[in-house]
Amino acid sequence: MPKMRAVQVSAPHAELELVELEIPEPAAGSVRIKVEACGICHSDSLIKEGLMPIAYPRVPGHEVAGVIDAVGTGVEGWKTGQRVGVGWNGGYCGYCDQCRRGNFFACQTASKVTGLTTDGGYAEYAIAPATALARIPDDLTAVEAAPLMCAGVTTFNALRNSGAQPGDTVAVHGLGGLGHLGVQFAAKMGFRTVAIARGADKEPLARQLGASVYIDSAAGDPAAALTALGGAKVILATVTSGEAMASVTGGLGPNGTILTIGAAEPFPVSPLFLLMGNRAVKGWYSGVSIDSQDTLAFAAMTGIRSMNEEFPLERVKEAYERMISGKVRFRAVLTM
Numbered sequence: 001m002p003k004m005r006a007v008q009v010s011a012p013h014a015e016l017e018l019v020e021l022e023i024p025e026p027a028a029g030s031v032r033i034k035v036e037a038c039g040i041c042h043s044d045s046l047i048k049e050g051l052m053p054i055a056y057p058r059v060p061g062h063e064v065a066g067v068i069d070a071v072g073t074g075v076e077g078w079k080t081g082q083r084v085g086v087g088w089n090g091g092y093c094g095y096c097d098q099c100r101r102g103n104f105f106a107c108q109t110a111s112k113v114t115g116l117t118t119d120g121g122y123a124e125y126a127i128a129p130a131t132a133l134a135r136i137p138d139d140l141t142a143v144e145a146a147p148l149m150c151a152g153v154t155t156f157n158a159l160r161n162s163g164a165q166p167g168d169t170v171a172v173h174g175l176g177g178l179g180h181l182g183v184q185f186a187a188k189m190g191f192r193t194v195a196i197a198r199g200a201d202k203e204p205l206a207r208q209l210g211a212s213v214y215i216d217s218a219a220g221d222p223a224a225a226l227t228a229l230g231g232a233k234v235i236l237a238t239v240t241s242g243e244a245m246a247s248v249t250g251g252l253g254p255n256g257t258i259l260t261i262g263a264a265e266p267f268p269v270s271p272l273f274l275l276m277g278n279r280a281v282k283g284w285y286s287g288v289s290i291d292s293q294d295t296l297a298f299a300a301m302t303g304i305r306s307m308n309e310e311f312p313l314e315r316v317k318e319a320y321e322r323m324i325s326g327k328v329r330f331r332a333v334l335t336m
Contacts (some may be wrong), residue, residue, distance in 0.1 A: 005336075006123035007316045008057040008108045011307075012050020015317050016060075016122075024119075026072035030091075033084060033128060036142035038121030039063025039308075040323045040332040041150050042177075042263065043088075047116060048320070054116055057313045061120030061334075062088045062113075065142040075130045083136040084128075085296065086121070087149035090114035091129030091215050120145075122316060124336050134293035137300035145296060146175075146311045149308040150286060153295040155182040155236065158259050158284035159189060166190030170179040171226055172211070173248050174238035175202055178325075179260060180307060182236050188302040193247040194229065196222050196248060207252070217247060226251025235261060239308040242267035252279050259284050308333045 001022045008019055011188075024139035026032045038061040046052045047060045064086040066077060079273040090112035091170075093205075112118045112129060120126060136145045147149030155178055164170050170191035173183040179197070186212025194213040195206035203214040215225045226232050236244050249269055252258055252278040258269075261284050269281055287295075299305070307330040312313020322328040 003232050004124040005313060006119075007313065008059045008119075008122075009047050010057045013048070016048070018314055018316065021123070025127050026070050027247055028237075029075060029131075030072045030127050030129050031068045031075060031078055031084075031133065032070040033064065033086065033126045034069040035064060035066040035121050035124055035126050035315040035336050036253045037065045037336070038334045039146040039150065040319050040334060042323065043150070044115065044320070045324060052116060053330040058115070059121075059123050059126075060115045061122040061126075062086070062090075062115040063151070063333075064114065064126055064147040065119075065136060065148045065149065066126070069125070077248060078130055078133060083138075083142075084133045085136050085145050085149045085292060086114050086126070086128045086132050087134070087153055087289070087292045088113055088116075088286045089132060089292075090118055091132040122313070122334060124313075132161050132289050132297060134221070134289050136296055143308055143310060143335065144305055145182075146333050147308060148295050148299055149292055151178050151181055151291045151331060152299060152306065154178065154261050154284065154285045155238075156185045156295040156298060158236060158261050158292045159185050159191075159234070160237075161284070162257060162259055164191055164234045167192060168233035168300030169194060169229055169231070169253070170230040170235045170236065171196055171215075171227075171248065171251065172235045172238065173197075173245070174262065175206060175209075176238060176326070177328070178238035179207075179236075180209055180330045181304070182238055183211050184304040185298075185334035187211065187234070188298070188304060191234075194226065194232065196226075210243055217244070222248045223250030232256055234300050236261065237264065238262045240264050249273070252277070254278060256280075257282055261285075306327040306331050309323040
């Protein structure tokens with residue numbers, strides 16, 4: 001049987017291991033993707049550190065971009081040669097509506113989660129159900145498309161479902177792997193975009209990405225600065241520090257929403273503060289394949305691009321360590 005290179009985790013807390021595996025064949029309803037690029041996401045630590053009850057060994061990777069090279073029986077609308085991406089939502093079960101609503105961990109039957117319940121894109125080939133596929137526009141390279149399958153769709157989908165209207169003040173807290181995309185999407189959607197980060201040195205980048213206002217959280221009270229602007233309709237919280245997230249909460253305007261998309265520590269929020277201003281705290285998690293396709297199309301149309309560090313597959317350990325330590329600027333992408 002022909003072989004492929006892949007990176008797998010053999011057990012919880014095991015090292016990322018470059019191995020040779022048989023090239024898989026697509027089952028009915030699925031396609032095989034020749035992977036060209038795969039983003040490395042912080043959520044890949046769920047597999048690496050054994051934080052979810054999954055079967056091992058497992059090939060991580062849920063920011064997959066490549067080309068269909070084989071089609072299983074019963075697949076309609078997809079053919080070999082098409083450029084496609086696959087994100088967290090690795091296909092519908094077909095029996096319930098949970099995964100179509102973005103709540104695919106709550107699916108009670110057989111929904112798939114790429115790189116978690118099924119093997120992902122840290123490999124030269126990957127299998128995906130046809131329901132998991134998103135078309136990649138010609139204007140995006142595979143490396144540009146890959147991070148949009150998780151980081152991109154999460155920020156884009158959260159913002160377009162936030163209730164904010166063009167002209168409203170939307171603050172993006174953090175300028176990392178999620179935040180640098182959040183600022184771009186917010187600006188291109190027509191929001192009055194405020195970027196919040198630590199240090200005056202980040203202001204040029206924030207403005208380059210499209211922010212009209214920059215708040216240095218190290219120079220003063222970021223909540224007071226937001227309040228002085230009239231309060232935020234939405235705060236898109238991409239940071240992971242609960243203390244940092246709490247520091248901006250007071251800048252939320254009446255009828256505003258804090259959208260948490262970073263896997264943050266717990267943070268305090270006053271029920272009275274929420275009650276008196278009809279404010280809300282809400283989480284947003286990724287999206288399904290059509291959301292990913294919308295994200296790719298919007299990014300291609302408006303010029304939004306992820307800033308990436310590229311690594312060949314054999315340097316996966318280095319890439320993962322740069323990502324998990326927060327040193328990568330801004331997304332790490334494996335190339336095949």
